[in-house]
Amino acid sequence: MVEVARPWRPDAATAAERIDWPAAFGTRFLVFVDVEEEFDWSAPLDRRHRSTRAMRAFPAAHRRFAEAGVGLACMVDHPVAVDPASVAILAACAEDGRSEIGAQLHAWVTPPHEEVVDPITSHAGNLPLALETAKLDRLTDAIARGFGQSPRIFRSGRYGLGPHSLALLASRGYRIDSSMRALHHYGQQGGMDFRAIDAHAFRRDAMIELPLTTVDTGLAHMFGGWLHDAAGRVPHGRGVLSRLGVLNRVPLTPEGVGVADALAAIDRAVADGVRLLTFSFHSPTLEPGHTPYVRNAADRALFDRWWDRVFDRLARHGVGPTTIADVLTVLDG
Numbered sequence: 140m141v142e143v144a145r146p147w148r149p150d151a152a153t154a155a156e157r158i159d160w161p162a163a164f165g166t167r168f169l170v171f172v173d174v175e176e177e178f179d180w181s182a183p184l185d186r187r188h189r190s191t192r193a194m195r196a197f198p199a200a201h202r203r204f205a206e207a208g209v210g211l212a213c214m215v216d217h218p219v220a221v222d223p224a225s226v227a228i229l230a231a232c233a234e235d236g237r238s239e240i241g242a243q244l245h246a247w248v249t250p251p252h253e254e255v256v257d258p259i260t261s262h263a264g265n266l267p268l269a270l271e272t273a274k275l276d277r278l279t280d281a282i283a284r285g286f287g288q289s290p291r292i293f294r295s296g297r298y299g300l301g302p303h304s305l306a307l308l309a310s311r312g313y314r315i316d317s318s319m320r321a322l323h324h325y326g327q328q329g330g331m332d333f334r335a336i337d338a339h340a341f342r343r344d345a346m347i348e349l350p351l352t353t354v355d356t357g358l359a360h361m362f363g364g365w366l367h368d369a370a371g372r373v374p375h376g377r378g379v380l381s382r383l384g385v386l387n388r389v390p391l392t393p394e395g396v397g398v399a400d401a402l403a404a405i406d407r408a409v410a411d412g413v414r415l416l417t418f419s420f421h422s423p424t425l426e427p428g429h430t431p432y433v434r435n436a437a438d439r440a441l442f443d444r445w446w447d448r449v450f451d452r453l454a455r456h457g458v459g460p461t462t463i464a465d466v467l468t469v470l471d472g
Contacts, residue, residue, distance in 0.1 A: 147264060147302050148332035149319065152341035152348075160340075160414040164469050167461035168416040168453060169349070170204065171317055172211050173243055173294065174229065175422060176218040177429045184247045184261050189218040194225045196425040201232045203443065207450055209460045210237025214294045214317075217249040219422075220281040230286060239463040241292035242278055242313075246299065249274045258329030264301015265329070272307060279311060292463055294318050297330055298351075305344035314467060316346050317417060321353040322363070322388060334364070338413045347470060352417045353390040356403045360386060391418045393445040394432040401445065402452045409456045415466070416458065418449075 174197075178188040204211055211232065219225045232238050246263040247256045251273050254260040263271050283289045292315040293308050295301075300318035308316055324332045338352045355363030357380070366386055370376035381387040389396060389404035396404075408416055423429035424442065433439050453459070 146324075146326040146330065146332045148335060149300075149302075151335040151337070152339065152343070156341040156343055158340040158342060158347070158414075158470065161469065161472075164414065164461075166409060166414050166416070166456070166458045167465075168418060168458055169461060169463070169466070170209055170211055171241075171294065171351070171417060171419040172213050173216075173296070173419065173421045174213045174219050174225075175216045175243060175245060175296070176248065177423045180431055184256050184258075186247045186252060186256055189248055191219050191222045191225045193423040193426040193429050194219065194222075194228055197228050197422060198232065200425045201235075201238070203446075205235050205237070207446075207460075208237075209450070210235060210239065210462050212239050212241055212292060212317075212463055214241045214243035214292070215282055215290075216243040216245040216296065217278050217281060218245075220278065220285050223285075226285040233286070237460075237462050239292065240282065240286050240288075240290055241294065241315075241463075242275075242282055242290040243294045243296055244275060244278055244299075245296040246271075246274055250277050260329075262297050262299030262301070262325075262330045263295050264299045264304050264331065266301075268303050268307070271301065271304070275307065275311060291315065291467075292317065297328070298323070298325060298333070299330055301331070305346045305348070309345040314347060315349060315463065317349045317351065317419075319348060319350040320390065321350040322355070322367075323353065323390070334368075338408060338411070338416075340415050347466075349415065349417050349466075351390055351392075351419050352404075352408055352413060353388060354404050354407045354411065354413070355386060355388050356400070356407045357381070357384050357386040360407060362386070363388065391416060392420055393442055393449075394420050394424060394430070398445045398448045401449055405449065405452050405456065405458075409458065415461070416453075 293313045295318040298320045319336045321338045424433045
């Protein structure tokens with residue numbers, strides 16, 4: 140494992156930064172998809188891995204979301220943006236009037252290739268600002284050429300947002316970032332420390348930040364901050380707390396999160412007053428064999444059932460889907 144000596148840790152949102160959603164907005168949710176190439180998640184990153192064959196599974200998955208009235212925020216990385224077949228698939232999906240094409244910066248497969256690929260440089264925010272800028276510009280230009288318009292939503296691959304990234308994005312015309320995974324710490328993977336970031340949306344550096352929703356559930360959820368850290372210093376400590384129903388830190392994703400945990404997290408987020416819940420998954424998960432989460436047809440069926448149960452629970456809470464366009468209209472109003 141490689142650990143950054145002092146990983147960047149953004150400050151918690153202040154009361155002034157926290158978005159005060161209008162009452163008419165209610166409580167809504169978004170689904171982000173990291174639309175990317177396939178690679179071996181257990182192997183070192185390699186910029187030669189640029190296959191996008193799994194995109195053939197995207198149209199059927201999109202139809203299923205569309206039938207549920209849910210648009211997809213498609214966060215497209217460079218190998219996908221320069222592949223004509225993938226662009227055609229995504230452009231057709233975006234015609235549903237609810238989905239949107241955004242950008243996802245996988246630093247190691249995005250030119251210019253000036254850095255040595257390793258866990259630290261795979262997080263774009265760790266790169267020199269000039270190189271992070273050059274990669275962002277190449278990605279933005281590729282998406283603009285492929286889809287006929289510049290993206291306005293962004294995610295840094297591996298949640299690799301850095302101290303200068305938000306201001307850089309704003310200068311390039313981006314409006315929304317979703318690179319912060321609430322309550323997570325990636326120092327042991329060469330990345331950032333988001334433990335001070337909770338699930339609530341906020342504004343900073345002229346950008347709207349929509350963190351990937353993560354909440355603490357369990358009997359001791361209110362002590363999640365220090366208890367989760369303390370349990371991490373004990374072998375299997377976090378697993379024990381989770382099994383006992385004491386504390387469980389749950390991101391809203393079908394990847395590695397069981398449906399019972401996801402439903403509990405939805406209940407907790409709503410109870411905590413989170414007004415915009417954000418879900419996320421990776422496009423290669425849609426075809427068995429590319430990610431650890433869907434290895435076979437049975438796993439793929441479980442993936443669909445996960446969403447069925449989640450959409451049902453959201454509906455019970457009166458939480459409906461929204462779109463990037465709607466979010467911006469509300470916040471610009």
